[in-house]
Amino acid sequence: MKQRLMQVIGQKETAPGIFEMKLQHDHVRAMQSPGQFVHIKTGTRRHPVLRRPISIADVEDDVLTIIYRVEGEGTKLMKEAVPGSTLDVLGPLGSGFPLPESGRALLIGGGVGIPPLYYLMKALKARGVKVEVILGYRSREQLFKLDDFIELADRVIVTTEDGSFGHQGFVTDAAAEVSAFDQYYACGPGVMLRAVETTFGPSGYVSLEERMGCGIGACLACVCERRDQAEGNTYAKACSDGPVFRAGEVVL
Amino acid sequence: MKQRLMQVIGQKETAPGIFEMKLQHDHVRAMQSPGQFVHIKTGTRRHPVLRRPISIADVEDDVLTIIYRVEGEGTKLMKEAVPGSTLDVLGPLGSGFPLPESGRALLIGGGVGIPPLYYLMKALKARGVKVEVILGYRSREQLFKLDDFIELADRVIVTTEDGSFGHQGFVTDAAAEVSAFDQYYACGPGVMLRAVETTFGPSGYVSLEERMGCGIGACLACVCERRDQAEGNTYAKACSDGPVFRAGEVVL
Amino acid sequence: MSRLQVELPGLSMKNPVMPASGCFAFGREYAQFYDLGLLGAVAVKAATPEERAGNPVPRVAETDSGMLNAIGLQNPGVQAIAEKELPWLAQYDVPVVANVAGRTKEDYMYTARELSRVANVHALELNISCPNVKEGGIQFGSDPGMAAELTRAVKEVSEVPVYVKLSPNTSSITDMAAAVEKAGADGLSMINTLVGMRIDIRTGKPILANKTGGLSGPALKPVAVRMIHEVSQTVSIPIIGMGGIYEAEDIVEFFLAGASAVAVGTANFSDPFACPNLITELDQLLEEMNVDHVSDLSGRSWKAWAGEISS
């Protein structure tokens, strides 16, 4: 867990409002666990006051890829970063997805929950795991990263909310389509994760989005309730105990 | 008095921490009165909250020149403006120096009070006024705009606080040197203006620096006390009644 | 009826946006930029019975996302205002909210009576919260009993509705609000500035000659929103909200908290067109949000029946 000024080496808008940025630094080599995230400082020393948590979407040698949607002030500042400038990156943070040695995995991503699944898919494929992917987007215009998934995955199912591409509906509406799997890995908004747990059951992992302060476990901003409340163990911190939890481990 | 996004067409550091910036906009043609200033918005909509008052240092056709010292947040942001970007400029504001039709003028500038005197000198010379100038700097390294003054003025006297160039001391320490004049025009910090009034008497004009809010006369931040307090006339506003006042008109 | 029109006691407003008292003088300066008739109302600079010179300079200092001011109620006195400033404003089709200050109850009563008789003054704003003067003002603003007494006294002499402007420098803004509502206030203005200070580390002294000043601007916004949210649930008189409004989104936030109109102060200094721009942007934003009428938003953050806005 380090804080580094990383060099922006490229950035492009891959769908309206969705940006893919590449950052270079020797320290990137330490980002080995898919599902972890980085905490990014934008703007000036005091403004905006909080960092922004963004998933690790890919790592190749010393190059980190992140994919983000422009929402508010922080991501607006990120999209303005030009190649050659630097970005203050804290990470890798949190614990990533546990990786099996073999078997069949189902990856389920919605919106900006999709990016970390790409790095996860690469790691799974490298271990010889069979990977099927459901990707949920808002609409055909909003598709991003899809080709890269298609290239590596054994099968990709796409859903769009408006039905303009693939299946109409949410990721869980494609449940009937999926092949048998040993475990699933899901990342997306809370409402999607709840639906995923209901639909696909307990054999899987979910990655949560919580509003964060410190990002390292010190401020208790990002907690979620554990279902199994062993003594002194009521709340888990999404930033340091998570963001990945076993399905059913925490209340979504 | 207008608010315009003007294009930055050039900027250079002419002495350590002193920048000369050129801005282009058709509206610049309206900036005809030397001694007036512009009020500049830097950064984002909300940050920093206040504009920065900067004197008009020169106008040529549609190009405005300003010269400023980097002090705090606002001027730091200004120096980062690259050619092609725009700057939010409100102005011309305030009332400038009254211009005589002929005679002999003494211009007295200290530090960042020097810039408006350049535009004033041009206007005076155009009218056939004889112009003698005293310019006060901190040191030889801090000299700026001097060559341009030398080129046009009938005589230029330089003082530096540390004596590393010209006369040692403040502008008033060069009083013995100056030729007879009809009126003087002074711009610089309050302490300098006080000394100038004491040394050179009442036949002149002084341009004040006050902390400003609105810059247009609405917030009453920038007031100074009038010596002659006619009813309802106790305070003058530096931004709209000034920044130029007759020597002795306001309490410095 | 336009989606922006709002009706408040004494104030029939084309839209809910007015410049805030003290940030707009009596309108002359901003009239050089745009037609003041575009505004929902105009809140003018505080008046006192006699002319006041205000505080020594420097009177303003910048802070992170805010500014401090210690103008000190400089004004030409209520007579000059009633005779020269307000009649000039009458050329515009816009209601005026006249801001009343003073040292004693009698000061307030006198000023209020005089101002309330001016034809284009449609409401008074009792400034019991100015942090920048030694006497009057702030004392009234931190003691519910005194605030109530003052409100009652002014209500007796005023010919137009009376809004009381509350100070955030208190541990219980709801007590203040309840007290002045009970005393007959027709509405509330919330909030005035928080007392703050900046020290220049080069000189070692406060930047402001008055040492302390009132903090306004974006830094104040979360405090204003919280106070309006609290107070609007406990009073039944309308609230004019203010404190760090810079964007149409901020206006919506103030309405959701419980405001029925808003005032814009510090934003005028960085953008002289802030008020008319906000009016246009608010109209567009409401359109995008599918809101029929801005008043529909008022208090929706706490009203039980309120669900998601965009339906």
Place this chain on the structure above:
Amino acid sequence: MSRLQVELPGLSMKNPVMPASGCFAFGREYAQFYDLGLLGAVAVKAATPEERAGNPVPRVAETDSGMLNAIGLQNPGVQAIAEKELPWLAQYDVPVVANVAGRTKEDYMYTARELSRVANVHALELNISCPNVKEGGIQFGSDPGMAAELTRAVKEVSEVPVYVKLSPNTSSITDMAAAVEKAGADGLSMINTLVGMRIDIRTGKPILANKTGGLSGPALKPVAVRMIHEVSQTVSIPIIGMGGIYEAEDIVEFFLAGASAVAVGTANFSDPFACPNLITELDQLLEEMNVDHVSDLSGRSWKAWAGEISS
């Protein structure tokens, strides 16, 4: 003696900088970044008698130059803290300031007694100003009489000096300070957060599940500086200053206002190295300013004999 060393009741500090309570947990996380022995002291997260779950999420929201938090005193309870967290911190050569919270006087007394007996706890910080819990905390913090009673009670059971942490959500911070000083407080911590709110205009609801939260960060700084300036002139116990410290210049400003040490909260979140960096930068700044000792600056903005700093 180094120019940064300061002596406060119970706290012999290498330098005047400590992380602020609640922003640093019990140090474990930041120990991954630097040696905690570099710090002047460590103020740890509030403890209550029993384990507390805290508030539902979201617990933080960003504002202009600030943030709101409503953690709600989540902590594992004083026993777990005394047995597991604080002993871990003892490996570092740094005094600990233990933050005490509770619902009742008895809660505070129990927690204070337990914490004060832990070897590396050199001072207590009475948190009578947490805005984010329904009972306790804030009530004690807005009533001088109750605050004094609580201070007296805790002083009786504590084996180490007691600092009382004051809330800015009050109309007279000097009354609070005077009351707790008289009751035996050894020092003051100023200030806790201002109560604020943000409403999400898409949902129409407050962003924080707790609705309101405490405003910290740069937006708070001018209020903190003002309050320390006021209080330091009326009490004779030292003040640990906090609220929006991000740069060495800010620390100098707090000292000039009247602080004798400072705490850094929100800045840790954007820069995990904030505290050690500030210590280095402060040393350099004092060198540039020709200040022999940081304590020389304390209260110079109001002390009669104080002239220009750089001489």
